[in-house]
Amino acid sequence: MTPPFHFECPYCNRPTTIQQNDYEEELIKPAPTGKDTGTILYVLATVVCPSPDCRKTTVAMSQWRAARNRSGGWEIDPETKASQRSWRLMPRSRARQYPEYVPVPVREDYEEAHLILKDSPKASATLARRALQGIMRDFYGAKPGTLYDEITEVAATGKMDAGLVKATHAVRDVGNIGAHMSKDISVIVPVEPGEAEALLGLIELLLDETYVARHSREQRVNAVLQVAADKQALRAAGGSKAPPGGGAQGSGTPGAKP
Template sequence: MSEYIWQCPFCGSDQPVTDNERQVAIADLTLPNADGPRRLVTKFVVCPNAKCRKFSLSASLHGREVVGTRVYTGKHLTSWNLVPPSRARAFPVLLPPEVLEDYHEACLTLDLSAKTSAALSRRCISAMLRDYWRVQPGSLNDELRQIKGTADPLTWEAIESVRRSGMIG
């Protein structure tokens, strides 16, 4: 029985997952087609956390390799998170609905378009800066500078680490 550490997309806890909490299924495309043989791998994982027990479902598409009489999962081509459809975290309802909507959309579009997701994420950050810290509208970089002295050190360090990664400001 294999085991690995898995982070639940619902409760956020890191849990050891064994064969008792996961089911994997394989479907092979063997019909002649323009792209060649394919293998679809689907995986259910049930969160082992007794307070959660929600399931996630993901699928991944691979090439299908045959060596002699043995069939193998080939090169990974793409993946999808089906349940939940994104890795968006749950946030308190204190956030304005339009910010939450943009955040969820940013998470949903991440795999399809990182640029779109980043633009929506910057819009969320800007809206939160204007709502919570009452900063004057401007570029995101200017808005961040306005809170430099008022944000607690831990929050500011988190902002700076994201900024240094080249994702904002």
């Protein structure tokens, strides 16, 4: 790939544009010709996220059909539109890194579901359903039942935002996922292409809108409380000697003449 190109950083999830300085690729060519691969080469690519507060490294390898170029060397076959296969080497999966206030079992199931997404969508979807159930029980306080029952119960209580209910139902109604939500969570069931990904997308949406949103609101509330407490302390310490002009409010008093 030749910079500049669009790239979504797997660490900070920001869409970025990669420039030459943050990209390097190495062609490994040609690999020995296997009966199963034909003449191929590999591209080892390294990208560093351009966001100043991230700057983390992503490494990936891809396999391409190789062809002789004019000078007798090897290049990616110009008639090839896409790689034959690719592997993300670092980070190992597309899983987002959620903070420690998201319960460990939910994070573990979510991260492992991502890790095996390509190799075993069935097992991935099973772990993802377990993560979904973890959120229903831990965050929304659902009574243990089948996943289907727990989602229905949570939706009925009104504890879950209407948009999230809609998204959860939409994913549940896709392919096999819905049918299997009424079964035991630990049963590994077949999934259709894209189902495991849809389930992981739903879990990310839910984690953002539950634990992450709650934490960010708590922080803002605490910041406001801190300001109020500081003012209170200042007032108590200063007694009747309030600073001229109304203290922290300072200038900008309504009606003040320049």
